[in-house]
Amino acid sequence: MTHRVTYKVNGVTRTATIEDNELLLDVLRDRMGVKSVKAACWRGECGLCTALVNNKPVKTCLVLGVDADGSEIVTAEGLGGDELLSPLQKSFVDHGALQCGFCTPAFVLTAHHLLETNPDASEDEIKEYLSGVICRCGTYFQIVEAVKDAAKHYKKK
Amino acid sequence: MSFGSPYFTVPKFEYVKPVTLKEAIEFLSQHAEDTKVMAGGVGLLAFMKERLIDCKYVMDIKAIRELHELKYEKGRGLTIGAAVTLAELLEQPVLKEKYRALYDAVKNLSDPNLRNRSTLLGDLCEAIPWIDSPAPLMLFDAQVVAKSARGERKIKIHDFIKGAAENALEHDELAVSVLVPDPVPGAASRYIKFSRGTEFSIASVGALVVNRDNPAKRVVRLTYGAINVLPIEAFEAEKVFRQSKPINQLISEALAVVGRTVEPVTDVLGTAEYRRHLIQVQTAAILKELLGS
Numbered sequence: 001m002t003h004r005v006t007y008k009v010n011g012v013t014r015t016a017t018i019e020d021n022e023l024l025l026d027v028l029r030d031r032m033g034v035k036s037v038k039a040a041c042w043r044g045e046c047g048l049c050t051a052l053v054n055n056k057p058v059k060t061c062l063v064l065g066v067d068a069d070g071s072e073i074v075t076a077e078g079l080g081g082d083e084l085l086s087p088l089q090k091s092f093v094d095h096g097a098l099q100c101g102f103c104t105p106a107f108v109l110t111a112h113h114l115l116e117t118n119p120d121a122s123e124d125e126i127k128e129y130l131s132g133v134i135c136r137c138g139t140y141f142q143i144v145e146a147v148k149d150a151a152k153h154y155k156k157k
Numbered sequence: 158m159s160f161g162s163p164y165f166t167v168p169k170f171e172y173v174k175p176v177t178l179k180e181a182i183e184f185l186s187q188h189a190e191d192t193k194v195m196a197g198g199v200g201l202l203a204f205m206k207e208r209l210i211d212c213k214y215v216m217d218i219k220a221i222r223e224l225h226e227l228k229y230e231k232g233r234g235l236t237i238g239a240a241v242t243l244a245e246l247l248e249q250p251v252l253k254e255k256y257r258a259l260y261d262a263v264k265n266l267s268d269p270n271l272r273n274r275s276t277l278l279g280d281l282c283e284a285i286p287w288i289d290s291p292a293p294l295m296l297f298d299a300q301v302v303a304k305s306a307r308g309e310r311k312i313k314i315h316d317f318i319k320g321a322a323e324n325a326l327e328h329d330e331l332a333v334s335v336l337v338p339d340p341v342p343g344a345a346s347r348y349i350k351f352s353r354g355t356e357f358s359i360a361s362v363g364a365l366v367v368n369r370d371n372p373a374k375r376v377v378r379l380t381y382g383a384i385n386v387l388p389i390e391a392f393e394a395e396k397v398f399r400q401s402k403p404i405n406q407l408i409s410e411a412l413a414v415v416g417r418t419v420e421p422v423t424d425v426l427g428t429a430e431y432r433r434h435l436i437q438v439q440t441a442a443i444l445k446e447l448l449g450s
Contacts, residue, residue: 001171020172020215023202042165043203047270056244056273062202063274066172067217110270132268 005069009034010078018065025049027065028075036076036105047133050106051075057110059132076105079112088112091150092143099137106133111147119154121147167205174217178304181221181331184214186306189328192216196224196240197274199267200283224333229255234297234338239279239331243272256337258293258346258363265289265350278332281317284324287357287426291318292382293348295390296365299337303330311336321386341367341376345447349439350383358383359427360435366447372401377448379411379440384421384432393418408444415440 006015009032016031025042028034028051038048042061049060052074080086085093089108098104107130114121114129121129126147127140135143173192175181185192191213195201198217204210218224224240229251237246243263246252253260266289267275281290281301291314300311303326314335317325326332340346350361361382368374377398379391394414398407421432 003172019169021167021169023167039165042206044199044267044271047268050270057270058273059199059270062197062199062271064167064172064198064202064215064217067174067198067219129269132270 003066003069005065007032007068007070008072010074016065020064020066022065023061024051024053024063024065024068025060027068028060028073034075034077038102038105040102045134046103047110048103048106050109050133052109052113055113055116057113057132074109076108079108086112087153088115088147088150091146095142095146095149097139097142097146099139103133103135103137107135107143111143111150115147115151115154119151121151123148164206167202168208168211170205170212170215172217173214174220176220176222178221178223178331178333181216181218182304182306182329184216185331186329188214194218194282194331196276196279197242199271199275200279218331226334232339234336237277237335237337239276239333241276243267243275243277243280244269246277247272255340256293256297256346258296258348258365259337261348262289262293262350262361262363278335281335282324282326282332284318284320284322286321286386286424287359287383289348289350289358289361289382291388292361292363292380293346294335294337295380295388296346296363296378297337297340299335301325301332302334302336303327304333305330315390318387340365343367345369347443347447349443351435351439357426360384360421360432360439362436362439362443364440364443364447369448372399375399377411377444379415379444381419381436383426384419384436386422389419391415391419404448408441408448411444412437412440 001020002017004017014032018027028037037051040046040048044059044062050057051060053071110133126144193212193215195215195217219240224238226236226238227241229235247263277290280288294314299314301317303310312325319325344367346365348363350358352358363380365378367376375398377395379394381389394411397411421429423429
């Protein structure tokens with residue numbers, strides 16, 4: 001069976017006709033061209049397919065596209081709003097918190113949600129909250145520094 | 158996009174999303190054998206990708222309002238609906254205040270991103286040996302509420318896991334909630350698990366203590382997860398604590414009884430010998446914390 005689904009992706013209403021068994025990850029990447037959502041392990045372990053779905057970071061390789069119908073989705077492309085990069089994304093650049101960059105969108109989105117809900121997160125809380133995303137280059141130290149540094153932008157709000 | 162591997166795709170099925178409990182139960186009574194129930198889908202979709210599960214229908218229960226019930230009532234306890242995510246559960250202050258062992262388990266279950274989707278009942282119904290929910294739930298004598306066209310029944314948590322990936326539900330039954338009764342006033346509990354990072358537990362222990370200082374009324378409960386196909390309550394070791402002896406001596410005696418009566422197995426995650434060692438260390442640590450010696 002096919003379903004007509006509608007998401008709001010980074011503020012823009014998008015629709016697609018999809019099969020029952022299509023994953024949100026595939027719908028975003030292949031049908032909507034949102035390529036910052038990365039496909040890697042496909043089984044919820046690496047976290048690189050993370051997107052903010054209704055303002056919560058979820059692993060889109062374990063969500064059905066049809067299940068997400070009507071959702072509001074934010075990905076790395078949309079985090080900065082009108083700006084190219086959000087303050088958190090800039091902080092990742094400033095701290096060199098990436099090597100190959102493949103995991104960066106997932107880390108940025110997960111950290112964004114953490115700082116939105118808890119801008120005073122301690123270093124341990126940051127590490128715990130980011131534990132669902134894996135960086136194979138091993139830039140964890142810089143990632144935590146970037147998140148700590150960006151927290152000030154969330155406190156001002 | 159599958160890169161030619163079946164592990165990246167989900168086999169074909171028909172997606173069903175009832176909006177009322179009645180509708181869901183009716184559907185199950187007609188298509189019980191061909192249907193898999195999906196809450197968060199975290200486990201189900203992973204198993205389907207691995208071709209361990211194949212079904213004609215996937216029934217998504219998240220649109221059913223009753224299943225999002227998350228409520229604590231004094232005297233009755235905590236009701237956790239089948240569609241309540243682990244993240245929502247963690248936001249309840251009562252979880253840490255009254256059900257600390259369950260809080261410990263949920264706080265360290267998978268990772269924060271997955272907890273935005275996965276559910277406690279989903280974890281429990283999966284019934285694979287390394288899940289975290291049975292050991293803490295056993296401490297509080299939780300019950301699973303199951304509904305079908307034939308009526309409603311409550312299944313004791315001790316009887317819920319039947320084997321590896323086997324639970325006590327009939328095919329046409331829907332697990333609607335877990336009821337975790339109010340603990341006895343003054344009860345303290347903890348849960349410790351051993352795993353590599355966010356991976357599967359290799360051994361876990363839960364403990365609950367009431368009336369620490371009064372041997373006549375003292376209750377100590379010890380439950381184990383991930384060490385055998387079924388979760389285990391160490392009834393023999395619990396009896397040790399009814400004696401009026403110094404706490405340290407009781408803990409040593411209990412550890413010896415645990416060593417004799419709690420039987421771990423060897424599997425891909427660890428050997429029985431390794432697990433026997435782990436549960437000795439974990440049991441000693443958890444009892445010392447709760448009994449304060």
